[in-house]
Amino acid sequence: KAKAKGKAKGRAKGKGKGKAKGKGKAKAKAKAITEEDEEGAEEAAPPKAKAKAKGLGIKAQVMKDFDTDRNIDEVVDEARNSVSEIEASIVVAESEEKKLSKEVEEAKKALQQTSARVDEATNKETVALEKLKAAHAARAQAAEATQQAREQRTETAKTLKILELEVQGRAKLAELEEARKAAQEASEAAKKAMEDAKQKEKEMAQAVKDAFKDQGAQASLAIKDAADEDAKGKEEAKQKKASDKQAERAVIAELGELEKARIVREKERQQRLREAAGMKGRGRGRGFGQAAPKRL
Secondary structure (H helix, E strand, O other), X not given: OHHHHHHHHHHHHHHHHHHHHHHHHHHHHHHHHHHHHHHHHHHHOOOOOOOOOOOOOHHHHHHHHHHOOOOXXXXXXXXXXXXXXXXXXXXXXXXXXXXXXXXXXHHHHHHHHHHOOOOOOHHHHHHHHHHHHHHHHHHHHHHHHHHHHHHHHHHHHHHHHHHHHHHHHHHHHHHHHHHHHHHHHHHHHHHHHHHHHHHHXXXXXXXXXXXXXXXXXXXXXXXXXXXXXXXXXXXXXXXHHHHHHHHHHHHHHHHHHHHHHHHHHHHHHHHHHHHHHHHHOOHHHOOOOOOOOOOO
């Protein structure tokens, strides 16, 4: 009996060693297949998109554009084109995100199918897991790129609005400058008319003297009437000059009121920008606290 037990024990031990050896070979083979599939998954995984460098702040970009000799209309057109390009990139990013989401669902289904046959295809399950991780990472990167594109579109739209307001302000100032020049020219014309009237008065006075000498009392009376008429013209010239000065003062006052209104609008705009910067966080609010570019 003891001998039979020893033989049975030896057979069981040999059988156990054979099973363990077979399992070890199967594990080694599965590991080799898994490593090959993982290498293929790494090659198939899409390359990570490089994060776009953050651009200048809105006000810093506007100040940079105004410091150059470029035409303001050219800067506005460039900003509009930038908005269009960003919107197109958003559409592409969203399409890529949907595609990656579909790939994630397909990877999940593949994982569920391969998990049901773990003993037959352990390597396929590993590859499916790696693909799922890669798909999740790619979708996260696509979502981040989409968010960055949306933020850049918002900042570019703000820059475009600032440029449009600047163009409108400059156009209004140009109109007021033309009105001021016209008033100044009218004032100079009135001044010249006054000088001409004085010269004419001198000439008439000399004519009166000559007439008194040559023609006597009758001629003197006629010249006196002419002198009165000239004095009347002089008075009218004075009134015209006063009217022109008053018009010039009105234009200057209007310019002052417009400048005050512009300063108030600028303060309100700065306040809105600071509030917007405060809502987005400290990091994105850099550049809004700087002084606005000096308007002409």
